[in-house]
Amino acid sequence: MVFPANPFKPTAGVMPPVLIGRESISLDFREGLEDGPGAPDRLMLITGPRGCGKTVMLTELGLIAKKRHWDVIDETASDGLCDRLIARIAPKPGLVSGATIKPTFMGASLGEISIAPALRPASLRDAIAAHLHTLGKGRGLLITIDETQDASLEDMTAISTAAQHLLRENAEVAFVFAGLPSLISDLLNAKVLTFLRRASIKELGDVPLDEVRTALASTIRGAGVSIDEDVLESATRATGGYPYMIQLVGYGIWRHARRRDDGNDHAIRAEDVKIGVEQARAKLGAGVCAPVVKRLSKRCVEYLMAMAQDDGPSSTSDIANRMGENMNYANGYRQRLLDEHVITSSSWGKVDFAIPFLREYLRAEYPNGNDEGASA
Ligand SMILES: Nc1ncnc2c1ncn2[C@@H]1O[C@H](COP(=O)(O)OP(=O)(O)OP(=O)(O)O)[C@@H](O)[C@H]1O
Ligand SMILES: [Mg+2]
Known part of the structure; x- marks a missing residue:
């Protein structure tokens, strides 16, 4: 007998053989669909570092919705997010109010539309309402947005505004956003997105x-x-x-x-x-x-090397000392690393790695520090 095929799936976004340790999120979502409009888990925000299973979780929640005969639209944040959503959701994209059809080249990209930013919230809301109208009773629409940290503020504003109205009108809709942890502070600081504060936030950590x-x-x-x-x-x-x-x-x-x-x-x-x-x-x-690591400047890598000397969160003043820099300079690197989602600032004056096993990688890759003085 031949050795059985390898069941494991070490590929981004691909469903594992067993989805470990995420039952409670699935259960919350299932209940949210069952409980009807107004249930808190119909608006969910999933956060966690790279490779923790956010995309796979969106797929799983999509499967739960499909089992209940809901329609599911999955999108990934990048330029034109809101317009793409509208084009996919509207039963007849050509009829979306305020839309102009983008010129198509050589028959490519049928139905690509472009909408003036001010009209997007209303267009999205209309598109969703029209889509819901085509569905039978008890069926609804789930919209999932992956890599939300890359969404433009304009797109997020439009989506939030539309979602807010639809949820208030008790429409059969659910929204699940997924993104890196920095998303929470970025999002929640933006005034227009206060409504996302009410989202049910699920932080995907390590599995027991x-x-x-x-x-x-x-x-x-x-x-x-x-x-x-x-x-x-x-x-x-x-x-x-x-x-x-x-x-x-x-x-x-x-x-x-x-x-x-x-x-x-x-x-x-x-x-x-x-x-x-x-x-x-x-x-x-x-x-x-x-x-x-390759994308980072030498000094940023040195900042990380200095962090890797600790087994847990590092104090920012220790890091500055180890680098032989004053706090102002060190904070410049700190900010760049935060912006790149490489580190997190877990509490005041502390930083920690945002990428699992990066500490171990740095220790193994640069056992003697990064050239001069990083480990001094
Ligand atoms: N709960 C889980 N149990 C077992 N394996 C999982 C689980 N969640 C995800 N995986 C596996 O981990 C890998 C990464 O999953 P996924 O691509 O969903 O992560 P992600 O958080 O979306 O990462 P990124 O931020 O890079 O997009 C995949 O190989 C997937 O099969
Ligand atoms: Mg992903």
């Missing part, structure tokens, strides 16, 4: 290791591959409960076991975990950490 162990065991053993308890335990620990790492570790150990397998006893052994985890770490470093 107990649940990781159970899920790994059922995925592996359920596919007909055996794994001893102590081997399972070391694989579980290596994930740190970070969702992307769970998939990388699962994938890596499975792949090594399959290549080693002589075709008779399908098992994942300690050696598979040792090598699979090494490969997972390298992949995480190359795929997530390296591109982030």
Whole structure:
């Protein structure tokens, strides 16, 4: 018998074999749909660092809505977000009030529209109302927006205004926004978006290791591959409960076991975990950490190196000392790193890594500090 196909999915936005540790969010959302207009979880804001499972969570909530025969529109924030939403939601995009059809080239992009910013809130609201009209009783429309931190203030204002009106009118709609954690402070500081304060905010953190162990065991053993308890335990620990790492570790150990397998006893052994985890770490470093570090200036990397000396949040004055800079200069780098979503400012005077395993990556990649003096 051939070794079973690898069930793990270490790919951004791809559903894992088991969605670990997110039942309560699914339950809240399901109840929000059941409870009808006015239920708080019909307006949800999902935040968390890269690779924590935001996109996958949007997919999961979309599936829940579809099971109840709702229509689901998924969009990702970038230029033209609101116009794209309107074009997709309106039953007849050509008839959207205030819209001009963008010239199309060589038959590409049918129905691309452009709407004057001032008209967008009303157009979006009209489009949603018209769409709801085409749906039968009890059915509704879920709109999900991914990468919300990249949305323009104009687009967010239009969407919020439309959403606010529709929710107030008890329309059968739900909105779920997902984005990086910095989104909350950015959004909630913008006056026009006060309505999002009322959103049900779900912060996606690490998954408890107990649940990781159970899920790994059922995925592996359920596919007909055996794994001893102590081997399972070391694989579980290596994930740190970070969702992307769970998939990388699962994938890596499975792949090594399959290549080693002589075709008779399908098992994942300690050696598979040792090598699979090494490969997972390298992949995480190359795929997530390296591109982030590469984009940064040398001094910003030095700021991060100084942070990596701590095992938890760092004090900004310690960092300045370690860099041999005054607080003003150090704060410049701090701000740039905050803007790039590389670090977070968890409490006054403290900074921490916003990207899981970045600390470990920096320690492994620059064991002697970043050239001169970063680790002094
Ligand atoms: N709850 C979970 N349990 C197990 N694996 C998960 C879970 N959530 C996400 N994953 C896996 O983690 C990886 C990242 O998921 P996803 O792309 O949804 O993260 P994200 O938060 O959207 O990241 P980004 O900010 O980079 O867009 C995928 O391989 C996915 O299968
Ligand atoms: Mg995503």
